[in-house]
Every structure is written in structure tokens, then in C-alpha cells.
């Protein structure tokens with residue numbers, strides 16, 4: 001009772017998100033004097049189970065044929081079945097799309113309150129306080145969750161992992177959940193828009209393009225630059241909405257949250273909603289022909305130029321620099 | 323197919339950060355000179371519904387919970403040829419509690435009667451809760467599909483929903499009725515209403531209900547969450563603009579700075 005549950009999707013494995021969720025969960029459990037209970041849904045691997053056990057008081061692994069692939073209704077039902085008897089104080093999830101999809105409904109079924117895109121979570125009296133950006137990142141709010149449990153999806157990748165040193169690993173239990181196939185919703189097909197290399201969320205260097213590029217063609221040039229830099233490609237909402245690049249490239253408030261060492265924004269104005277997705281980058285830099293573009297307010301250094309004059313020579317120069 | 327689209331009026335999210343103020347004591351954003359507009363994802367949702375109706379027929383009812391002034395966003399939806407509009411008047415200022423809104427929407431939708439799908443935006447550009455769709459599905463006891471970009475007919479009584487995921491997209495099929503939250507996509511960029519339709523929208527009927535009309539008592543609805551603090555973060559980086567006498571010199575200098583950062587990786 002009153003414990004902290006961290007939900008870890010088995011499919012994602014022991015990634016930065018799982019580590020960040022458990023890190024936040026560990027600190028929250030410690031400040032509540034409560035136990036940290038990791039919950040894994042689906043066929044899992046040793047790395048995830050061992051990683052989770054090292055920082056948790058218990059790890060529940062629910063494997064069931066219906067949990068092999070994500071399904072909104074069955075995953076929700078499984079989480080409710082596991083969480084309800086635990087009567088937790090908090091349930092934490094990562095901010096992947098599936099986690100976001102589940103959180104509010106999970107809160108509703110557990111009689112709790114949800115809040116998301118949290119950059120911080122703390123105990124204040126009898127309530128959980130969640131810190132998050134609002135108004136497209138122009139303001140920061142602390143939201144007090146009135147009901148219990150607090151179900152919170154976190155910007156997990158930006159959160160520190162927990163330190164396993166000096167603690168005995170938590171007990172790993174296999175749990176059986178009673179699940180029936182949902183008669184209403186079925187997953188017809190899944191499509192991966194494959195990109196080479198690491199996921200955007202884990203990329204160390206990102207080259208990103210915006211509406212100022214003027215069309216899909218220049219993105220090919222940007223791709224050459226990105227390849228030279230060993231970078232992943234991303235885009236603003238405006239470039240995605242124009243259909244120049246796939247929707248999965250979008251970063252920002254309602255796109256991916258990235259945290260590379262280097263983010264190069266090309267012909268992106270830097271609207272607050274875009275910044276919300278890149279604020280955790282180490283170094284932000286930009287090429288924009290408008291010196292007053294808001295993006296420069298977030299840059300360590302920047303180049304005021306027409307991108308068309310810059311991209312080709314810049315790539316050559318970088319290739320030479322090696 | 324009867325489609326209900328839930329529409330929220332918000333403070334224009336495009337106003338520049340330098341013009342944005344909050345009242346930290348009241349924990350509310352200041353209106354200032356900003357316009358009130360339709361939340362962009364609600365526009366995407368309406369566009370998705372309009373395209374479905376164009377291709378397969380049906381009726382679109384738009385619903386909003388908000389102050390009298392929220393009539394504007396419903397009129398705009400009528401101008402985009404939504405068939406009917408319902409405003410549930412709620413004058414409470416400040417943060418709209420997502421569970422309260424979801425319950426009110428559920429009550430209004432039950433009162434409207436028969437429907438096959440309820441479309442909402444994935445999130446609102448003001449408080450960005452991103453919860454109303456999920457909570458509404460629970461209130462109505464319906465399945466919910468999030469981050470959708472389009473709908474297509476499937477087997478009788480069912481609908482196919484294409485939705486975005488972190489790595490691409492997936493196709494789901496659901497029985498109706500269901501709740502769908504809509505995200506942006508190149509295919510659902512909102513259209514501009516025709517002048518003639520704008521004129522006509524003022525003559526179309528618009529139903530107004532009070533909270534009591536839909537059987538909601540704000541006093542007896544326990545809070546879901548509250549705003550404890552609201553502030554504007556002060557964080558500005560000093561940008562060093564790359565200088566140089568020629569374009570080539572500037573590009574060289576810029577390349578050197580990039581190389582420096584990448585070497586440290």
C-alpha cells in the first residue's frame with residue numbers, strides 16, 4: 001500500500017527511458033518511505049529484469065500471449081489488474097506514445113489523477129506535485145494531483161538513473177494476469193519508418209530542418225550534411241505538416257523530446273513549442289537568415305545566412321575537418 | 323456516420339514568448355492583447371471529420387465546454403460546414419480540470435444522443451493536458467485510439483484508424499462507437515472557410531446548455547488536479563553570432579565550432 005509503481009514496456013528493453021523512470025521512481029519512493037515496484041508487461045530480456053531489480057524492491061513480470069505486442073485495451077486492462085491490488089501512491093510511465101495513451105485512462109480506472117510531460121515530481125504534504133511546461137513552454141506550472149494514485153508520464157530520458165550501489169536486488173516475480181482479447185479493437189498492421197542508426201530520442205547529434213527550407217528537396221541536402229556529421233535527422237511541425245518529411249521526424253511539444261549533445265536547427269524559427277522538444281540539448285545552434293529569429297535565444301552560437309549558400313560548402317568543410 | 327468533434331477555445335498559442343505574461347498569484351495566464359482561437363488539434367480533428375464526411379457521408383456535431391465567448395469557435399466550425407453545434411456554458415476561469423471537462427462532455431454527448439465516433443484533439447495548446455480523450459472514453463465506457471491522423475470505413479459497424487507511433491504508424495480497427503484523439507498530419511491541415519459559409523454560419527442554429535441542463539453539478543464534482551504554481555521561466559542563452567568578412571570565412575568559422583563540439587563527444 002502506498003508504494004510507487006514504475007511501468008516498463010518489455011519491448012523497449014533497458015533503455016534510457018526505463019532507467020529514467022526507475023530513477024524518478026526510486027527517489028519518489030525514498031521520499032515517501034515507500035517501496036518501489038517495477039512492473040514489466042510482455043516477453044522481456046535479462047538486461048531489463050536485472051537492471052530493474054538492481055534499483056527496485058520488487059519486479060513483477062507479467063507475460064501473457066496477449067502482451068506480446070502492444071494493444072491499448074489489453075495493456076490498460078493488464079496494468080489495472082496489477083496495480084489495483086497494490087493500491088499504489090504513484091504510477092510512473094515514460095513519455096513514449098503508448099505510455100501517454102495509457103496514463104489518463106489508467107488514472108481513471110484506479111480512481112486517481114494523471115499529469116504528463118513531467119520534468120519533476122515531488123511530494124508536498126498529502127499531494128504529489130508535478131512540474132511541467134504549459135502554454136507551449138512559455139510558462140512552467142506545478143500541478144497538484146488531488147486524487148491517489150498519481151499517474152504521471154515523465155520526460156524519463158532526461159532523468160537521472162538510480163544508483164544500485166549498496167542495495168540488495170529486489171525480488172523478481174512472475175505474475176499471471178487474467179486477460180481476455182478485447183472484442184472491439186484489433187491491431188491490423190504496424191509500420192516502422194526505418195531510419196538507419198540510433199533512435200532520434202537517443203541521438204547524440206541532430207540536424208533538423210524547418211519551413212524555411214521551402215520544400216522536400218533541400219531535406220536531401222540536409223541528409224548529406226547529417227551523414228557527414230554522423231547525425232540523425234529531425235524536423236519542425238511545419239515541415240512535417242507540409243508533408244516534406246514523415247511525421248515521426250517531428251520534435252517539440254507534440255513531437256519527440258530529444259536531448260542530443262548537438263542540435264543544429266536549419267531554417268527553423270524556434271517557436272516555444274519547438275523549443276519544448278529540444279530544451280535538454282547540450283549545445284543548440286542554428287542557421288537562419290533572420291537574426292531576430294527566436295531560435296537564437298537558445299543557441300550557444302549561430303549563423304545568420306541563407307541556408308542555400310551554406311549547406312554545400314559547410315558539408316565539404318566538415319568532411320575535411322574529419 | 324455520426325461524428326462528434328470536441329472543440330476547445332484557447333489563448334492564441336502563437337503569441338511570442340516576450341508578449342506572454344502570467345498572473346502568478348491567480349495562477350492564470352493573462353489574456354493581454356492575445357486572441358482567443360480554436361485549439362489547433364481540434365481544427366485537425368474537425369478537418370479529419372470533414373474529409374470522412376466528404377468521402378463517406380454522415381453528420382458532424384461540434385461540442386465545446388466553455389464561456390459564452392466560446393460560441394466563436396463553434397461558429398467557425400459551422401462555417402467549415404459542421405452540421406450542428408452545442409455549447410455547454412461553463413464560466414469558471416483558470417485551469418479547466420480535465421476530469422470535470424470530460425464528465426461534462428460525456429453528459430452533453432449522451433444528451434445529444436446517437437453517435438458513432440467522438441473526435442478530440444490530442445492535446446490543447448494552453449495547458450497541454452493531453453488527457454480529455456482518454457478520460458472521456460472511460461466516462462463513456464468506450465475504446466479509445468490516440469494520435470490518429472485519419473479514419474476509414476471498415477466492416478459494417480467498424481472503423482479503421484491510422485495512428486502515429488514513435489517509430490512510424492499503425493492501423494487499428496475498432497467497433498463503433500469509439501473515441502479517437504487526433505494529431506497533426508499533412509493530410510489534416512485545417513482548411514480555410516469560404517466567405518459564403520462564414521456568412522451562413524451566423525444563421526445556423528447553435529444549442530446552448532447550462533451545466534444543469536446536462537446534469538452536472540460543479541460543486542459535487544471532486545477535483546482531479548489543481549495548479550499549485552505558475553511562473554515564467556527565465557532562461558536565455560547569449561548567442562555568439564559567427565562573424566567573418568566573407569561568406570566563406572563565416573562558414574569556415576561555423577564549421578570549426580561544430581567540429582569542436584563534435585570532437586568533445
Ligand SMILES: Cc1cc2nc3c(=O)[nH]c(=O)nc-3n(C[C@H](O)[C@H](O)[C@H](O)COP(=O)(O)OP(=O)(O)OC[C@H]3O[C@@H](n4cnc5c(N)ncnc54)[C@H](O)[C@@H]3O)c2cc1C
Nearest residue numbers: 210211212236237238252253254255267268269289307447
Ligand atoms: C499546441 C501546439 C503544438 C505544437 N507542437 C509543435 C511541435 O511539436 N514541434 C514544432 O516544431 N512545432 C510545434 N508547433 C508549431 C509551432 O508553434 C511553430 O508553428 C512551428 O514550430 C514553426 O515551424 P518552423 O520554425 O519550421 O517554421 P517558421 O516559423 O515558418 O520558420 C521558418 C524559419 O526559416 C527561416 N528561413 C526562411 N528562409 C530561410 C533561408 N533561405 N535560409 C535560412 N533561414 C530561412 C525564417 O527566418 C524562419 O525563422 C505547435 C503548435 C501548437 C499550437
Ligand SMILES: Nc1ncnc2c1ncn2[C@@H]1O[C@H](COP(=O)(O)O)[C@@H](O)[C@H]1O
Nearest residue numbers: 328329387442443445446451452453454
Ligand atoms: N472545454 C473543452 N470543450 C471541448 N473540448 C475540449 C475541452 N477541453 C478539452 N477538449 C478536447 O480535448 C482535447 C485535448 O485537450 P486536453 O486534454 O485539455 O489537452 C482538445 O483538443 C479538445 O478536443
